[in-house]
Amino acid sequence: MAERHPAIIQQVREAFPYGPDIHRSLDALLDNCTKGVIEPLSAGAPDRDRWRTWGLDAYAGRSWFDVPWLWSESYFYRQLLDAVGYFGPGPWQGIDPFRPFKLAELEATETDEELTALDTLEGRPVDERARALLHGSLWGNRADLGFRLSDVEAEKRAAVSGLVADDSETLWSLLPTADADTYTEAGTETGSETGTSIDTGVGTATATGVGTGTGTGTGTGTLCLVADNAGRELIPDLLLAAHLLAHGRCGRVVLHVKPYPYYVSDATTADVVDALRKLTAAPGAAAGHGRRLWAAMADGTLAVRAHPFSAAPLPYAAMPDDLRAEFAAASLTIVKGDLNYRRLVGDSRWNPTTPFADVTAYFPGPVAALRTLKSDVITGLDAGTEAALVAAEGQRWRTGGTHALIQVRD
Ligand SMILES: O=P(O)(O)OC[C@@]1(O)O[C@H](CO)[C@@H](O)[C@@H]1O
Numbered sequence: 001m002a003e004r005h006p007a008i009i010q011q012v013r014e015a016f017p018y019g020p021d022i023h024r025s026l027d028a029l030l031d032n033c034t035k036g037v038i039e040p041l042s043a044g045a046p047d048r049d050r051w052r053t054w055g056l057d058a059y060a061g062r063s064w065f066d067v068p069w070l071w072s073e074s075y076f077y078r079q080l081l082d083a084v085g086y087f088g089p090g091p092w093q094g095i096d097p098f099r100p101f102k103l104a105e106l107e108a109t110e111t112d113e114e115l116t117a118l119d120t121l122e123g124r125p126v127d128e129r130a131r132a133l134l135h136g137s138l139w140g141n142r143a144d145l146g147f148r149l150s151d152v153e154a155e156k157r158a159a160v161s162g163l164v165a166d167d168s169e170t171l172w173s174l175l176p177t178a179d180a181d182t183y184t185e186a187g188t189e190t191g192s193e194t195g196t197s198i199d200t201g202v203g204t205a206t207a208t209g210v211g212t213g214t215g216t217g218t219g220t221g222t223l224c225l226v227a228d229n230a231g232r233e234l235i236p237d238l239l240l241a242a243h244l245l246a247h248g249r250c251g252r253v254v255l256h257v258k259p260y261p262y263y264v265s266d267a268t269t270a271d272v273v274d275a276l277r278k279l280t281a282a283p284g285a286a287a288g289h290g291r292r293l294w295a296a297m298a299d300g301t302l303a304v305r306a307h308p309f310s311a312a313p314l315p316y317a318a319m320p321d322d323l324r325a326e327f328a329a330a331s332l333t334i335v336k337g338d339l340n341y342r343r344l345v346g347d348s349r350w351n352p353t354t355p356f357a358d359v360t361a362y363f364p365g366p367v368a369a370l371r372t373l374k375s376d377v378i379t380g381l382d383a384g385t386e387a388a389l390v391a392a393e394g395q396r397w398r399t400g401g402t403h404a405l406i407q408v409r410d
Contacts, residue, residue, distance in 0.1 A: 001064060004146065005033050005076050008264060012084065015100040022092065025083035033076055037061050041078075046087060047308070051078070054313055070347045074313030077262050086260065096261045101145050102271060105231040106278055114232065115279070115286040118239070122285045126247060133243050134168060134370075136236035138404055141337050141372040143232035146264035147401060154374075154401045164373070164389065164397070165356070165380050167408035171368045174332040174410055175223065175249040219248035221331030226256040226310070228337030230271035237336065238275055242289045245301055250331060252301050259306040263339060269304050315346045317362045328364035335367060338374040345379050356380030357409045368408040374401045 009030050013023065032039060040060045041048045048056075056075075059067045064076070085092035096102070105111065114136075121129050139159055148154055223244060227237055241253040257267045267275075276297070279290025296302035309323050316335075319327075327333045335344050344367070345359045356379050360367055376398050381389075389397040397403050 001069070001073060001076065002034065006030055008146065009033075009080065011101070012080065012097045016084070016095075016097065018084065018092070022084055025085075029079055029083045033064055033079070037063055038067065038072070038075065039079075042082070045082070047078075050308060051075075068313075068347070070315070070342060071313040074262075074311065078311075081260060096268065096270065098145070098261050098264045099270075102230045102265060103274070105143065105145065105265070106274055108232070111232050111235070111278070112282070115235070115282045116284060118286050118289070119284040130172070130243060130247070130249075131168070133236070133240045134171070134406075137233075137240040137334075137336070138370040138406060139372065140233035140236035141228060141370065141404070142401055143229050144265055144337070144372075144374065144401075145229070147338075147374050151399075151401065157400060157402050159372075159404070160402050163405050164378075164385055164403050165405040165407050167368070168406045170408040170410055171332070171334075171406060174366050174368075174408070175219075175221075175244060177219075177248050218251070219245065220251045222252045222254060222329065223250040224254045224256060224327055224330040224333040226333060226335045226340055227267045228340055229265040230267040230275065231265065233265075233336065234267045234271060234275045235279065238272075238279065238293055239286075239289055241302060242293050242296075245296060246292065252303065253296075254303045254305050254326070254330070256305045256307065256310055258311050259308050260311060262311050266339075269306055272304055314343070316343050317346060324364045327367070330365050333363070333365055333367045335369050336371070338371055341369050341371040342375055342377050344369055345377060347377055349376065350379045352378045352381040352386045353383050354379045356407045360409045363409065366408070366410045368406065370404075370406055372401050372404045373398055375399055380405075380407050 009026055013026050018026070038056075038059050038061065040056060041051055045051075055071060059071060059075075064072045080097065081087060084095070084097045086094065086097065088094070121132055124132070142155070142159065223241070225237060225241060227234055237255070241255065244250050245253060255272065257269055257272060259268070261268060276290055276294055279286050280294060281287070282290065293302055297304075305326075307323055309319055312318070335341065344363070345356070350359060356369075359379050376395075378398055389403070393400075
């Protein structure tokens with residue numbers, strides 16, 4: 001926080017032609033977050049009462065470094081939005097201070113290269129495609145602009161492909177295909193694909209795979225996908241969602257994003273729109289997936305949710321009843337990224353072999369974490385894995401962003 005937050009303030013200041021008032025507010029925030037104490041929100045803040053229920057009264061007046069890290073860091077981002085006039089009233093209301101960084105990443109050549117790679121995947125067997133898209137979503141979590149600010153070497157460090165925990169078989173069992181249809185290679189699927197394209201150019205294709213099994217490829221059940229970063233993480237998340245819907249592994253995907261800009265690169269609804277536009281405008285297979293996702297938004301099989309608690313400074317154990325009910329009703333909730341993992345397991349210094357199922361027992365439905373390791377918190381490892389990691393890397397394996405996990409509590 002002492003390093004990253006001043007750097008973020010400087011990056012935001014340089015990214016916009018702010019006027020003198022906002023520069024003065026950013027100066028004040030810089031001084032406050034490095035030397036001051038936590039200040040209450042202004043009386044006119046639209047969410048002041050909500051932050052008071054989240055602990056602001058107890059923490060106001062205390063050092064930023066003397067309250068839970070999760071709370072302090074989340075509140076910094078809320079104060080940063082205040083400083084740049086995000087909540088208005090005024091001309092900067094609703095202007096995402098992180099948008100330049102998000103757009104630059106969306107337009108990066110690496111993003112285009114990743115989309116082009118989809119074409120080689122198209123002809124592969126459906127189970128291979130599913131696994132590749134799941135891992136694409138998992139490793140997309142390395143796209144984390146805030147993390148890179150305080151660890152500039154992170155992106156250059158190669159990912160360690162072997163996961164420190166891999167419950168993907170359990171994950172797939174929670175998203176059963178609607179039938180036992182088998183898809184052969186090169187797209188000559190034993191199932192039949194019927195599609196109708198609409199003149200608006202946004203086609204809807206329904207894969208009704210009537211293969212060796214019974215039933216149709218139309219899925220049932222809702223998948224809640226709690227997104228993390230925009231851009232190069234959100235696009236693989238959307239491509240995974242497209243695959244799960246098209247192959248009947250679920251009937252609906254609810255994509256949970258942040259209600260306002262958060263942790264630099266966390267996805268908002270505006271970022272979902274940018275990602276879908278990027279997909280539909282891309283060459284090759286990506287455009288078809290983009291169009292199907294766009295159509296899914298129109299028919300409701302893909303929905304976006306921006307619950308206030310998604311930007312709360314609290315563990316998921318404190319989630320409100322309406323969110324609890326949503327996750328309880330889902331076939332599976334996939335929680336993306338490091339911050340969400342910290343919130344899921346309570347952001348505590350657990351012994352790494354503490355069972356993931358124990359620390360997520362409160363979660364109201366089946367839950368899966370897809371996360372690259374960027375902070376100390378870890379659970380659910382077997383002792384041998386932990387010992388090998390420590391022997392090879394000391395404690396670096398926890399925070400370097402090079403290791404990843406897929407953990408499930410069904
Ligand atoms: O959730 P993400 O994007 O994977 O990571 C969020 C993060 O960058 O911010 C927190 C520390 O500042 C850590 O949880 C992690 O380093």
